[in-house]
Amino acid sequence: MEAIRVDFSQQINGTIQVPGSKNSALALLAAACLTDEAVTLTGIPNIADFRVICKMGEDIGLKINRDISGIVYVNPEDIHSTEFDPIKSSSFRTAYYFVGALIAKYGKVTVGYPGGDDFVSRPIDQHIKALEMLGASFSFYENYYTVEANELKGATIYFDKITSGGTINAMLAAVRAKGMTVLLNAARDPEVIDTAILLNKMGAKVTGAGTDTIRISGVERLNGCTHQVIPDRLIAGAFLIAAGVTGGKVTVTDVIPEHLKSCIAKMREVGIQIDISDSSVTASSNGPLKASRIRTGMYPAFPTDLQQPMTTLFTQAQGKSIVSEKVYPNRFNHVGQLRKMGADIKVRSGVAFIKGATELKGAVVSASDIRAGISLILAGMVAKGQTYITGVEHIERGYEDVVAAFQSLGVTIDKVDLSKERHDLLLEEIQ
Numbered sequence: 543m544e545a546i547r548v549d550f551s552q553q554i555n556g557t558i559q560v561p562g563s564k565n566s567a568l569a570l571l572a573a574a575c576l577t578d579e580a581v582t583l584t585g586i587p588n589i590a591d592f593r594v595i596c597k598m599g600e601d602i603g604l605k606i607n608r609d610i611s612g613i614v615y616v617n618p619e620d621i622h623s624t625e626f627d628p629i630k631s632s633s634f635r636t637a638y639y640f641v642g643a644l645i646a647k648y649g650k651v652t653v654g655y656p657g658g659d660d661f662v663s664r665p666i667d668q669h670i671k672a673l674e675m676l677g678a679s680f681s682f683y684e685n686y687y688t689v690e691a692n693e694l695k696g697a698t699i700y701f702d703k704i705t706s707g708g709t710i711n712a713m714l715a716a717v718r719a720k721g722m723t724v725l726l727n728a729a730r731d732p733e734v735i736d737t738a739i740l741l742n743k744m745g746a747k748v749t750g751a752g753t754d755t756i757r758i759s760g761v762e763r764l765n766g767c768t769h770q771v772i773p774d775r776l777i778a779g780a781f782l783i784a785a786g787v788t789g790g791k792v793t794v795t796d797v798i799p800e801h802l803k804s805c806i807a808k809m810r811e812v813g814i815q816i817d818i819s820d821s822s823v824t825a826s827s828n829g830p831l832k833a834s835r836i837r838t839g840m841y842p843a844f845p846t847d848l849q850q851p852m853t854t855l856f857t858q859a860q861g862k863s864i865v866s867e868k869v870y871p872n873r874f875n876h877v878g879q880l881r882k883m884g885a886d887i888k889v890r891s892g893v894a895f896i897k898g899a900t901e902l903k904g905a906v907v908s909a910s911d912i913r914a915g916i917s918l919i920l921a922g923m924v925a926k927g928q929t930y931i932t933g934v935e936h937i938e939r940g941y942e943d944v945v946a947a948f949q950s951l952g953v954t955i956d957k958v959d960l961s962k963e964r965h966d967l968l969l970e971e972i973q
C-alpha cells in the first residue's frame with residue numbers, strides 16, 4: 543500500500559512556485575470545447591483529474607495534448623460523441639462542466655455522477671435548476687445521467703445557494719444560448735472570473751464575473767485563443783500555513799495576493815508575519831501562535847479548502863480555537879485522523895473546537911480528500927516520530943508532486959510502500 547511518510551521537520555524554509563489552479567483548469571478544459579478551433583492553455587497542472595479528462599477526451603474525439611514545456615492544446619474539432627464513460631467521469635468532480643459546455647452544440651450529453659472529494663453531501667440541484675431554466679431536460683439512471691436540449695434560451699436564474707461550480711456551469715451553457723442570461727446570487731470566486739475571461743477571449747459576451755450578477759449575451763460561434771490559468775490560491779495558502787505550523791519561512795511565488803486576502807488576514811491574527819509583493823507572499827514565524835477562530839464561506843470569505851491545514855495549525859496555537867465549517871458542515875474527515883495523532887478536537891454541528899499547544903505523535907493515518915491529506919502532512923511535520931499517510935491518490939487529485947514540493951522546503955517526506963515498511967503498524971491499523 544502506497545503511503546506518504548513524514549518525519550518531524552522543524553523550521554521549514556524555502557520558496558514554492560505555485561502551479562496553475564486545479565479548480566480553474568477543470569473549468570477551462572471544458573470551456574475550450576465550446577469552439578471548433580484549438581485552444582491553447584498554459585499553466586494547467588498535470589494532476590490526476592487532468593489525466594482522466596484526457597482519457598475521457600480520447601473516447602469522444604476530443605484531443606488534449608501537453609507538450610514538453612507543459613502547454614496544453616485542446617482541440618474539440620473532431621468530437622464524434624458526447625457520451626462519456628460513467629466510470630471515468632465519476633472519478634472526479636467536474637465532469638458536469640462538459641454538460642454545460644457541450645449541450646448547446648450537440649443537444650445531448652451523457653455523463654457519470656460527480657465524484658471528487660466526499661464531504662457527505664455535495665448536491666448539484668443548482669446546476670440542474672440552471673440548465674433546466676435554459677431549456678435542458680435531465681434523465682437520471684443508475685450510474686449516469688443524460689441531459690438533452692433542442693435549443694437553449696437565455697433566462698434569469700437566481701441561485702438559491704451560492705455555488706462556484708453551478709455558476710461556472712450555467713455560464714458555460716448560457717454562452718451559446720439564444721438571447722440574454724442573467725445569473726443572480728452568482729459565486730464571485732477567482733475561478734469564475736478566470737473562466738469568464740477565457741470565454742470572452744473565445745468571443746463570448748460575459749460581463750459582471752466577480753460580482754454576484756453575471757450577464758451573458760448568447761453568441762452563435764466561438765473561436766480559439768490562448769489563455770493562462772490563474773495560480774492555485776489553495777496550494778499557496780496551504781504552504782503559507784505550513785510555515786506557521788512548523789515555524790520557519792516560506793515564500794510562495796507566481797500568486798495573486800488578492801486571492802489570499804482572508805487567509806493572510808487570519809494568519810496575521812494568529813501571529814504569523816506576512817510580507818506581500820506584487821506576485822509573491824512570504825510567511826514567517828518563530829514565536830508562539832495565538833488561538834483564533836475561522837468561519838468558512840464562499841469567496842471572498844475564508845475558503846473551506848484551507849480549513850483543514852488551518853485546523854492543524856490551531857493544534858499548535860496557544861489556547862482554544864474554533865472552526866465553523868459553513869460551506870460543507872461535515873467536512874471534518876481530517877479530524878478523526880488528527881485525533882489519532884494526539885490532537886484534542888471536538889466536533890459538534892459543523893463546528894470544531896480545538897485545544898491548542900498539543901504534542902502530536904506519528905501514526906498511520908488516512909487522507910480521504912486532498913485538503914485532509916495536506917493537513918495530515920502538516921501535522922506529520924510537527925509530530926514526534928514518523929507519520930504514514932495513506933490515500934495518496936486523493937492528495938494527487940490536487941497536487942502534481944506533493945512530496946517534491948515539501949522536500950524543497952526541507953521537510954523529510956517520502957513516498958513509501960507501507961506494507962513493506964511498517965508491517966506492524968499496518969496490521970494494527972487493519973485490526
Ligand SMILES: CC(=O)N[C@H]1[C@@H](OP(=O)(O)OP(=O)(O)OC[C@H]2O[C@@H](n3ccc(=O)[nH]c3=O)[C@H](O)[C@@H]2O)O[C@H](CO)[C@@H](O)[C@@H]1O
Nearest residue numbers: 565664665666667668669703704705706707708847869870
Ligand atoms: C472543482 C472545484 O472547483 N471544487 C471546489 C468547488 O466545489 P463545488 O463547485 O462543488 O462547490 P460549490 O461552490 O458548488 O459549493 C458551495 C456550496 O453550495 C452547495 N451547493 C452546490 C451546488 C448545488 O447545486 N447545490 C448546493 O447546495 C454545496 O453543498 C456547498 O455548500 O467549490 C468548493 C467550495 O468553495 C471547493 O471546496 C471545491 O474545491
Ligand SMILES: C=C(OP(=O)(O)O)C(=O)O
Nearest residue numbers: 635658659847912913940
Ligand atoms: C473539494 C475539492 O475538490 P473537488 O471539488 O474537485 O472534489 C478540493 O479541491 O479541495
